[in-house]
Amino acid sequence: MKYNFAYLDEDTKKEIRRKVLKAIAIPGHQIPFASRVMPLAKGFGTGALQITLSLLKKEDVVKVIDQGRDDSLNPLNIKRLIKKTAPGVELTEDTARATIIQTRHRIPEEKLRKHQILVLQCPFPEPLRWVEKSEAKTRKMHAEMDYSKAYLYIYEQLLRYGEILIGTRYPVMVNNRYLMDSTPIPRWDIPKLNYADCVFLFGAGREKRIYAVPPYTKVEPLEFEDHKFRTEDMSNKRCALCGSENVYLDEIIRDNGEKYYVCSDSNFCEKIRKGIKVERWENVIRS
């Protein structure tokens, strides 16, 4: 017995590629797909992995990250599967070299370009799940573009606490039409979705949904004129390894209880330390 190139059979790949095209044609709209059982536990990135594997060609260069890191267990494991079932495909940690980047919870600090596809692992494709638990009802709300409950949700938070409390999975409006769950990326990464050069694909395996943000598409976080969206506060902090400021930092507690910060994006941090020039995203809102 031998596995097909990139694990999935060709019919499955075809279905997923067609659904991806449909998702790109209707930015932010969730497209149902059959979703196969993958050899990873659901919730570990099975949706994004199905997209990644369906798009793979022998000449592709793949990068996999989790929380910004290339070398933690989940990406190593996913790369192990790609290596095993898609021989010939190059694996890299270099953000700029990759043609396909599968990610969990981060968009790299380095600006992504035209030829690149970022595949985001998505636990909850439905942005209205915060306010409505029934799928039948949320589908209708999308069809009617009835997003009043979502605005009310953040408005109530403003009234009660004076702040919007949504940390990650920040809802964004795509192409003035669909409200979209941005996946558990930090708010820091939200502005990168707006008018980007690259393609963003979102795969939710357990929930069986694919959606996309095509290049040069307007993506706006939910906000009010008098209370704007804010990213996490990274001011007055710098990476203890590369010294970078204005990057998304992880807080680390030493054995003696002291705190320090390091870049969450391991490849970015490494490049800065090596003195390699890195192109950053423009148009990034600071907290």
Place this chain on the structure above:
Amino acid sequence: MGFVAVKVEPEKIEKAERLLKEKVKEVAEEQIKKLTFSVDKVMSEAGLYSEELAAGAIKQSMGDLLEATFLLRAFKNTLRRIDYTEPVDGKEMRVIRRISSAFKDIPGGQILGPSKDYSLRLITFDEPEEVPKEDFKLSYTSKFDGKLPKVREFIKDYLSIKKTKDNGAFCDITKEPVTFPNPPRSAVLQCLSMGEEGALVMLAYSSLRGYGAVHPTILELRQGYLPLIIKHPLTGKKVKVGEVRATECEVIWQENNKLKVGYGLVLGFNERKAIAMATLDLCLQAKDDTPTSDEEFVLYHIDGVDAMGFVEHLKLPHYIFFASIFDRIKKLQEEKKDEI
């Protein structure tokens, strides 16, 4: 002769049992004992820690783990409770695995230990490889000498922890009934800890997915051995009398300007149950109008032995009950005919 409940000789029941027993005659209990996760599930849901008895129960039930739990729990109820151990802090655990999903690095380090989390789920047809001896060694940082601090200690200023009204009073649910509303916290945690794994996982999942308000982060999850300490009956001094395998989990969820903590502790190695328990503990504290915040809904229905018993009782004869309902339906149809 079919299944006729008019009159049955007692031998019939024995014959039904014999038909099942025959198949597992050759299975050795020693082998079953090595199936740690099955044994631990049964011990945890039965609330009795004995690998030998659990393995025997699994054999006797032909691998039906709920049935094995039932056997073990029934046996437990024939035993006298000799004593209660002293309360033990999870900090005292001899840890073999410990992770935090909230922080990248934690004092004492992330310890992957034995885990299936990152296994490729490919069925292996090959013979298992020899495991190198050094794989069994643990890499603690020497500073902590095997006893790792709890991650919560490092963010305690941000945690919202309320004292319970129980004042340390302890309710043993195997001896006292759980009453509603507001059962004591010790009773809630025992119900959850002895609950059926599948039921806990399903309810926690429903909350994560949107039918509840809680989608927490794992502050710390640890597996290892907890000491059993009792007061010596003569000297009154605390003495360690043994250890049990256990899994402990603390999860956090935002509540206003603080983080609320959910707590899970289960006998044996069962991480998904410990995580589900901690999540449900948070759900129950939330007291909103979601199913998982309804303490009666959750606590009445998660007990596997209760649930299987009542679902399976439907197989008992219900002739009288049914005849009575049937009588009403016949009557209604007759009346309808009369109307026409």
